[in-house]
């Protein structure tokens with residue numbers, strides 16, 4: 307078969323079939339289109355202002371590495387005038403985060419950006435290894451997610467930064483929309499679909515410039531730009547419920563590539579119809595619910611992404627290849643759900659009824675933004691410190 311020509315430049319050989327719309331593009335056009343789309347998201351959502359100091363939540367993984375690389379490129383190309391800093395949270399997971407932080411340290415040199423690392427041990431007196439030693443693996447993602455969101459805010463504050471960007475992508479947002487739908491938690495949709503959260507009530511704003519970027523395209527971008535990223539999954543178990551939502555989405559994507567963006571758009575539309583417009587958002591919660599980091603890895607919850615990464619690695623030079631992403635893999639569905647029981651006052655009512663708007667105050671213990679007397683992190687810490695958590699893990 308003759309090689310396919312790039313539909314954009316009509317000159318070079320196509321090496322990428324875009325997962326998003328199946329357009330066949332050459333390497334340079336794919337990179338240009340990907341960057342242009344992120345630029346469009348940034349400009350149309352008015353994410354930044356000139357001179358703004360922005361912390362990039364950098365985990366060393368593909369999403370935040372691509373985010374750092376693209377933001378550096380766009381900042382220079384379009385003269386955004388941003389002061390970009392890498393902010394990493396060390397959760398204290400040996401054999402995982404210590405390795406990924408080495409990647410972030412190299413990224414800091416490669417992108418010529420300052421790097422700040424903040425550890426759970428210094429902030430909370432606990433590493434995740436110690437948390438897991440105490441509570442076991444089940445439900446640990448909840449602790450990690452709550453602690454990380456607050457740690458990012460605190461890290462930003464020590465740098466006098468009021469805006470943290472994260473590498474959450476379209477797949478992440480679509481998963482969260484589905485999870486909230488499946489839980490019957492429409493009010494949370496507003497926060498989970500917003501490109502920007504915090505900011506007005508909470509003084510650290512968070513945004514997701516890759517909100518409309520497909521995860522597979524992020525992997526392709528990292529591959530074609532030869533970015534240095536860390537691709538091992540967390541050694542502690544991923545969230546079962548998110549993994550199930552992820553598998554569902556990956557299956558939908560196979561039969562209808564636009565499904566991911568369609569779910570994101572539907573989530574945005576439904577959010578506009580719900581009473582919670584994000585004003586009452588607890589600072590610990592980006593609408594994802596009490597449940598973890600959002601990084602249920604494709605390797606465990608629908609392994610076509612892992613396959614894709616492996617096959618890209620086998621073909622280090624894409625020259626002369628058409629990179630088409632297909633997979634016959636059957637996603638592994640995790641059939642149990644990790645649920646952490648919170649004290650009654652912090653659980654959402656399961657009964658239908660009028661939606662209660664939350665009001666933000668300050669945690670009586672640490673002063674962090676909270677819709678409850680005590681913030682989620684302090685509640686979890688209190689349980690850990692007592693070593694007889696009022697928070698029990700459902701078996």
Ligand SMILES: Nc1ncnc2c1ncn2[C@@H]1O[C@H](COP(=O)(O)OP(=O)(O)OP(=O)(O)O)[C@@H](O)[C@H]1O
Pocket residue numbers: 362363364365366367368369370371393394395396397454471472473474478599600601602
């Ligand atoms: N330890 C961390 N330090 C700083 N930022 C983090 C950390 N963990 C996650 N983040 C931020 O939150 C985003 C979403 O995290 P998540 O755990 O869902 O990881 P992910 O989807 O695997 O992303 P990545 O590929 O960047 O690791 C990341 O892209 C990153 O911006």
